[in-house]
Amino acid sequence: MKKRVLFIEDEAFTVKAFVKYLNEFEDYNVELLEDLTEAVRLLSIHKYDLIILDIMLPHNGIIDEKVSPKKSGIAFARALRQGRVAGHNVAENADIPLLVLTAVVDPRSTREIKMLKPAGILRKPVAWTEFFDAVQTTTSSHTTE
């Protein structure tokens, strides 16, 4: 069965080729979203094998409006780990393996990201081999079965 991956990245054009390859030639079903609104809805109705998450994302107020878009991904993942995001029950995905794909490289934000216990942090721009290895390793070591 194909691994189900939710990929949230607002600069979708930079990763479209990766997603296309994973969907067409590898055993993955990747849904690529550009903001968090649809992500929250999908996480409340489906169980995923992996989330690949950008940190700086438009959240359209779906998480606390005080949260800066520069750290929206962190606030989102923190809420996800607790099983509830913007009133949606996402408990089924609370322990989901998380790959962070980010351009955030300051020490303080990196410490906050690490507290989310991600399976990996990929710094942008990411090379295909590095990206694919991380996806493969994470999905093969965490199974939802």
Added chain:
Amino acid sequence: MESEEISKLQYYFALLARLIANLYNIAIHDNVPEEDKIQRVLQALSDILLSEYTFVGKYEEEKRNIVIEHVFPLDCPFQKSFTYTEGSIWDAVIEDQEFYAVGLDNMDIDAKDLGIQTVIAAPFALDDGAKRIIACCNKKVKEPYTYETYGSDEGKILEVVASLLANQLNRDRAVTYEFEKAARIQRQLLPKKAPVIENVDLAHIYIPANTVGGDYYDFIPLTGEKVGILIGDVCGKGLSAALIMVIVRSFVHFVTEEMNIGCKLSEIMFQLNNLIHRCVETGMYVTLVYALLDTREMLIRYCCAGHLPPLVYRAPRSRFEEIEEKSSGLALGIEADTMYATHDVKLGQGDIVVLCTDGITEAKGGRGEQIEEFGMQRLQTAIVEVARKGAIDIINEVQTKLSDFQSEAGPHDDASMIVFRVK
């Protein structure tokens, strides 16, 4: 395409163009001193990442201190060292061994204290056990004072460039270490003390260049109040010349044994040439003067193979004898079965004989277009000035004159000299 995508592409295009323009400067160049390699890379990084300052710093972890070892540009106003606090960018880089950047909206206090507006820093690992950092500061987008925060793409460039540079420096240091070790071993093969010879005052010197060399000299005691005195030079420089020098030394000791059972000097040279010819590659050769000092007759008998013949200073006339160019035969190793002529020089009281390698006469001095060689004239003049003194004084005088003459870069070739004076 949306305008955001276009501006992102423009940004990457500009970054890529600067990277390409600087590829030559971040490429590996042999024969460039370590300091220059680092400066070149710091300059390239400054250009690629639009940085006002770039530096390499060394961590002193116990003191929580960073000592700035290299900086570009050289007139950068940073202090020579600074302390860092826990949680700062400097601490994060060393702890996580990853690059980090801080900028306008999240500047940490340590960097602010240095007068830095934005900074990106990556670990820089050399094999000497110390942890280092390479940093680019103040990304300056527009003149005069618009700074920008560095991004992760720039961090990746910094990380790769730092790792290329570190690999190269580590390799250079390993090679230098091996060469220095080889040079020490090679120096041990040269005589340490001058032999004590009746009625003759003898001194010698070896001036090493920065690495192993091809100079060789030796003193071999023989029966019948004779001493073999040799000086030679393997063509070329470096490891290959040093290896051949070691081979030549073994051959010399091997064939010289036969001198004690009545073999003539010309026959010894004949054998030596054939042995060397057999074992060295075409194009390699060894110049050598083999002199037999006979203290009973007070004469030297010598054979010369492509080397500067012995310089003979006559005390009664206070001058050197003319050098007979034809007294030298082919260098050893060029052609098999070469015959070498023997020359006898009778010595009187106060006469001086000088044997040297071209590291002395061809030492370079001066600057720019004025570069010239030390030459025979300067050598002889230096000796004449102290000709009444002891052999060691003559050596010291030549060494002083040579080192005054040479450019700041120091010797580029090793140099050897033997001086003996009849008491």
